[in-house]
Amino acid sequence: MIQQLAESPAKGLSVEDVVDISVLQRIQDRFAKAMGVAAVTVDRNGKPVTEASNFQSICLTIRSTEKGLARCMKCDATGALKSYRAGEPQTYLCSGGMIDVAAPIIIDGEYMGGILCGQVVLTEKREAFIEKIIERNVPLGFSEDYLRSMAKQVPAIPRERLDAAVEMMFVMANHIAEMGVAHVTKNKLLKEAEEKAKLQEALQHAQLRALEAQVNPHFLFNALTLVGYTAIAEKAHQTEEITFNLSDLLRYSLRNVAKQVLVTEEFEMVERYLAIQKLRFGSRLQFKVKMDPAIEQLYIPCMILQPLVENAVLHGVEPMTNPVSVEINATRTDDYLHLTVADDGAGIDPAVIKLIEAGDSPSRNGRARIGLQGVIRRLKGEYGHQFSFTIKRKSEHGTLISLQIPVNGRV
Numbered sequence: 001m002i003q004q005l006a007e008s009p010a011k012g013l014s015v016e017d018v019v020d021i022s023v024l025q026r027i028q029d030r031f032a033k034a035m036g037v038a039a040v041t042v043d044r045n046g047k048p049v050t051e052a053s054n055f056q057s058i059c060l061t062i063r064s065t066e067k068g069l070a071r072c073m074k075c076d077a078t079g080a081l082k083s084y085r086a087g088e089p090q091t092y093l094c095s096g097g098m099i100d101v102a103a104p105i106i107i108d109g110e111y112m113g114g115i116l117c118g119q120v121v122l123t124e125k126r127e128a129f130i131e132k133i134i135e136r137n138v139p140l141g142f143s144e145d146y147l148r149s150m151a152k153q154v155p156a157i158p159r160e161r162l163d164a165a166v167e168m169m170f171v172m173a174n175h176i177a178e179m180g181v182a183h184v185t186k187n188k189l190l191k192e193a194e195e196k197a198k199l200q201e202a203l204q205h206a207q208l209r210a211l212e213a214q215v216n217p218h219f220l221f222n223a224l225t226l227v228g229y230t231a232i233a234e235k236a237h238q239t240e241e242i243t244f245n246l247s248d249l250l251r252y253s254l255r256n257v258a259k260q261v262l263v264t265e266e267f268e269m270v271e272r273y274l275a276i277q278k279l280r281f282g283s284r285l286q287f288k289v290k291m292d293p294a295i296e297q298l299y300i301p302c303m304i305l306q307p308l309v310e311n312a313v314l315h316g317v318e319p320m321t322n323p324v325s326v327e328i329n330a331t332r333t334d335d336y337l338h339l340t341v342a343d344d345g346a347g348i349d350p351a352v353i354k355l356i357e358a359g360d361s362p363s364r365n366g367r368a369r370i371g372l373q374g375v376i377r378r379l380k381g382e383y384g385h386q387f388s389f390t391i392k393r394k395s396e397h398g399t400l401i402s403l404q405i406p407v408n409g410r411v
Helices: 002-007 021-037 058-063 066-086 123-140 142-149 159-191 198-233 239-255 263-284 306-317 350-358 363-386
Strands: 040-045 089-091 099-105 110-122 260-262 284-289 299-301 322-333 336-343 387-391 401-407
Touching: 002 066, 021 110, 021 159, 021 322, 040 066, 058 123, 058 142, 066 089, 066 099, 066 110, 066 123, 066 284, 089 159, 099 159, 110 123, 159 239, 198 284, 239 263, 239 363, 260 350, 263 299, 263 306, 263 322, 299 401, 306 322, 306 336, 306 363, 306 401, 350 363, 350 387, 363 387, 363 401
Parallel strands: 284 322
Antiparallel strands: 040 110, 089 099, 099 110, 260 299, 322 336, 336 401, 387 401
């Protein structure tokens, strides 16, 4: 029974069972505002499980009628199911005549519903879309003149912007769902403690997933805010770069959890993270990434560098007004891989170092420190006594974190 639960913790559950709806609502609202599209999350039957975000006036009008609401719910359910069968986001013409995109919520092979965004028309075919909107909604009892005036208010955007938006929403939805599944799995395993050894192994895996899920939302929220600010201030001049870097980084973290990856892959994702933060901090953040070419084909656990770099940015760069440099290095000595993250920023509190070394929670420093502790905990579990780390305050300013990982596999 424990083995079956580990393979499919989401079986028989609904969206509400595995997703914190209040968290999903906040992310959905920020996403819709930043990208200029409408968004809503629905269950398998097309019934909304979140409040609509940034819905267009014409869509609210259509849904105010009994026939229009039923038609929209059926369309939403069909679109989400189509994306599930395809295994990827699907773009389609909704029942109201506008462009919608559906991304499935799939947890361990279980289909639970989907996230929908859109309610837009494509810039290059705007007039044709307006006529289609009128044609499809006249049967609901609205006049052509009224529908035309409403249709002209529907946002017109390029196809590339819509594709970027749905890719990011797809990754976010499944990331949050994974948080919920990890929590559910942990609770159920505790109740099924018939075989102690199997229970401990499965519980450690669930705790790892839950811990990693705690780290990523902090960066996700900050990055989404940055997307919105950039879109408003620069009229989306830099939005594409931010969106795709964020999408790649989140996709990487989700698809490689608990896996070994090439050092080059890990460094590539760190550079994407720093590129996003560079747009946020500008000249206040300088960074260097150095890797010995001789170690490019070595494997390391996924997502062990990004939390350390995030720690340097949040606690080294963010509190400072003057420029701060962050440097990431990877070298090899005999049978050990040495990874270091150094900054010349605010500097870590010596009391916090003692707490981390003792394995206690440095509560005064909150969110970013949990990522550092998570990395240390993961590597200790992976390599045992062969793994070691050091955390130092660099004289008056800056922090140096060093990891020593054995090259020849696990203990």
